[in-house]
Amino acid sequence: MTAKSPWSITLQSRVGDVATRIPGAAEFLRQVGIDVGGDAASTLAEAAAAHSAGSEELVTQLKARAAAARRAAPEITPDLIGHILRRYHEAHRTELPALIELAAKVERVHSDHPDSPRGLANLLSRIHDELSDHMAAEEQALFRAMQMGGDANLGEPIAEVRHEHEEYAAPLQQVELVTHGFRLPEGACRSWQALYAGTRKFAEDLVTHIYLESTVLFPRFEPHGAQRRKDGQVAATT
Ligand SMILES: [Fe+2]
Ligand SMILES: [Fe+2]
Numbered sequence: 167m168t169a170k171s172p173w174s175i176t177l178q179s180r181v182g183d184v185a186t187r188i189p190g191a192a193e194f195l196r197q198v199g200i201d202v203g204g205d206a207a208s209t210l211a212e213a214a215a216a217h218s219a220g221s222e223e224l225v226t227q228l229k230a231r232a233a234a235a236r237r238a239a240p241e242i243t244p245d246l247i248g249h250i251l252r253r254y255h256e257a258h259r260t261e262l263p264a265l266i267e268l269a270a271k272v273e274r275v276h277s278d279h280p281d282s283p284r285g286l287a288n289l290l291s292r293i294h295d296e297l298s299d300h301m302a303a304e305e306q307a308l309f310r311a312m313q314m315g316g317d318a319n320l321g322e323p324i325a326e327v328r329h330e331h332e333e334y335a336a337p338l339q340q341v342e343l344v345t346h347g348f349r350l351p352e353g354a355c356r357s358w359q360a361l362y363a364g365t366r367k368f369a370e371d372l373v374t375h376i377y378l379e380s381t382v383l384f385p386r387f388e389p390h391g392a393q394r395r396k397d398g399q400v401a402a403t404t
Contacts (some may be wrong), residue, residue: 182206254375
């Protein structure tokens with residue numbers, strides 16, 4: 167991937183951008199002690215220095231996670247689309263309504279707790295509404311055309327969907343902030359535990375879902391935007 171690509175990972179990449187774009191990045195950054203929400207505006211170099219982590223190693227590890235996600239993607243396009251539909255579209259549709267309900271309950275029951283995830287139900291609800299329209303549009307038009315082999319007219323609809331993908335970064339960062347990086351308070355009830363476990367899984371899924379579409383699936387139909395290899399896979403992109 168070129169240095170201009172929004173998917174490239176360098177020492178100057180912002181923590182918030184990486185955490186909301188690269189599969190497994192948020193979890194990895196949390197593990198090395200970086201506050202994914204609070205440090206969102208810091209570069210990887212700054213965050214690494216503040217947390218005594220090796221910055222080059224950080225970039226290497228993040229690139230390895232991105233590469234692993236691409237390697238795991240089915241090579242045949244209809245298989246890849248089937249995988250995205252089953253593993254992500256269906257999962258989001260099943261999980262989000264239950265998470266919104268659970269978040270509302272936890273916010274209500276623990277309204278006086280200083281660590282209460284205030285605003286989480288609203289945030290998830292907004293994401294749910296936007297994602298429902300986004301996924302329906304992909305399924306009804308774009309994916310159907312791609313499953314039939316695509317044509318030269320897909321450039322514009324793909325650009326629109328790419329633009330919509332960009333709009334999930336901000337709410338995902340907000341989710342990280344209102345849940346305090348999914349840190350449970352001492353003695354958290356089972357509902358609170360289930361809410362953070364489920365929301366964390368959803369956030370990770372959404373990042374991987376968008377990553378697979380934007381860096382693996384769409385470039386197969388953008389002859390000017392990506393180098394295609396003969397097997398239809400796109401050349402390494404980080
Ligand atoms: Fe999708
Ligand atoms: Fe999408």
